Amino acid sequence: MARHFELSEPPAGLAGELGRGGDRVERLLHGFCEATRPSAAPGFTSPAPARPATRFTVVLDRGTAAATMDLVDPGWLADLDRRRAAARSRLLEAGREDQLELAEHVAMLVATPRLDPADPQDAEARAVSGALLWLIGTVVAGALAGGDGGEDEDGTLAELADLLESGWWPIGRVNGRFLITPYTAARGEPRD
Amino acid sequence: MSDTLGVLMNQVVSGPAEARALGDEYITAVGKIVNSHVRNEAAGAAIFDEPSIALAPTPREKWLACRMAMEEYGHHLKFNKLAADLGVEDPYARSPLSVFEYEVGSWTEYVMTKAIVDLAEVVLMEDLSHCSYLPLRKLCRSLMPEERFHVGFGTTTARQLAADPAKRDDVRRAAHELITTTLPFFGRSDSRNNEVFRRWGIKRMTNDECRAEFVRRTRALLEDELGLDHPEVDVRWHGTSS
Structure with a gap:
């Protein structure tokens, strides 16, 4: 198993090393890297990602997005925790502990520095980045376990992975609506 | 600051090759410090932080x-890379420090680990921010903003919790236990290792000086910030394990 201390993008051959579901993890991480790539020219930012299904409510400014964090349905969070735990258990039972560990390790290596807040003391930015890291960890476990069992039969984790891959932060279910926001808004960057 | 006969005071060792040229004692000494951080950052992330995500209210x-x-896991990896570059990887040859035997069972206890255990890490890293081994000095300086944020989070949240009559006793209990169990974190009073570290300019402070600085800050936290009493503690420690 390859050993990594620092990564700016998923390493070559990651999907193969991860086995079943590895291609989905690799695609997710490449999409995440693309969506969080720093702008080449100062003053310009990446375009907002393509709008996904209309059932999501899009939030376009960081202030609103951050304020809604406090209102996220605890039941939604608990459901994701349950799915994550089920996916992890299934992978461990299948003897895929090393592959799970590698997937989580690579995901965190790639994602954490990309989500570093500009101001180290900015607690709100840290909470936003923590939300994204938590979701990435959850969908990575789900992707690896996908097809091995029924913990994500309704495609909840797969849908979250699609959103994350295409540049959206799924904030969560709030008052019956499912809120999402572009990474750029979550990080306080201006939009095109 | 203690007087030392430091052979490298105010000098810089720019990287592994220069460190090796100084001989085994220097490499071993830097390696002990780096590997201690490799072990303890990993232990902090795995024992305190990761399980506490589920405790958040x-x-x-x-x-x-x-x-x-x-972030703590990232610190572990950065120290691990330093150990690998130096060729001194044996981070699991020893157990993590005894403070990691503390069992976090509530959000309040987790908050107090950030306010107190991470404060001990800040005290150590402040000393290492002047280390003669430049890669370690740079790494510690680069990690300080995150470590200080963790302590700030712990302090701010502890203040909120201590203001709640229903939580105040829990804050006090966790603080007293963590302060007491963190004292060995700094090493023995008569540590031969610490003498070597200071002689080579890897550290500047004795273990007791670090411990006293930690106690000064925890006293300020408890008495001034939280309005709580501070446990009676001895800044000397002669135990056989840390």
């Missing part, structure tokens, strides 16, 4: 805890 705090867990 609100989504915002859950995600903040998640971010801090990832």
Whole structure:
């Protein structure tokens, strides 16, 4: 198993090393890297990602997005925790502990520095980045376990992975609506 | 600051090759410090931070805890890379420090680990921010903003919890236990290792000086910030394990 201390993008051959579901993890991480790539020219930012299904409510400014964090349905969070735990258990039972560990390790290596807040003391930015890291960890476990069992039969984790891959932060279910926001808004960057 | 006969005071060792040229004692000494951080950053992330994500009372705090867990894990990896570059990787040859035997069972206890155990880490890293081995000096300086944020989070949240009559006793109990169990973190009073570290300019402070600085800050935290009493502690420690 390859050993990594620092990564700016998923390493070559990651999907193969991860086995079943590895291609989905690799695609997710490449999409995440693309969506969080720093702008080449100062003053310009990446375009907002393509709008996904209309059932999501899009939030376009960081202030609103951050304020809604406090209102996220605890039941939604608990459901994701349950799915994550089920996916992890299934992978461990299948003897895929090393592959799970590698997937989580690579995901965190790639994602954490990309989500570093500009101001180290900015607690709100840290909470936003923590939300994204938590979701990435959850969908990575789900992707690896996908097809091995029924913990994500309704495609909840797969849908979250699609959103994350295409540049959206799924904030969560709030008052019956499912809120999402572009990474750029979550990080306080201006939009095109 | 103690007087030392430091052979490298005010000098810089720019990297592994220069460190090797100084001989085995220097490499071994830097390696002990680096490997200690490799072990203890990993232990902090795995024992305190990661399990505490599930204890958070609100989504915002859950995600903040998640971010801090990832930061501690990132610190572990950065120290591990330093050990690999230096060729001294044996981080699991010893157990993590005894403070990691503390069992976090509530959000309040987790908050107090950030306020107190991470404060001990800040005290150590401040000393290492002047280390003669430049890669270690640079790494510690680069990690300080995150470590200080963790302590700030712990302090701010502890203040809120201590203001709640229902939580105040829990804050006090956790603080007293953590302060007591963190004291050995700094090493023995008569540490031969610490003499070597100071002689080579790797550290500047004795273990007792670090411990006294930690106690000065925890006293300020408890008495001035939280309005609590501070446990009676001895800044000397002669134990056989840390």
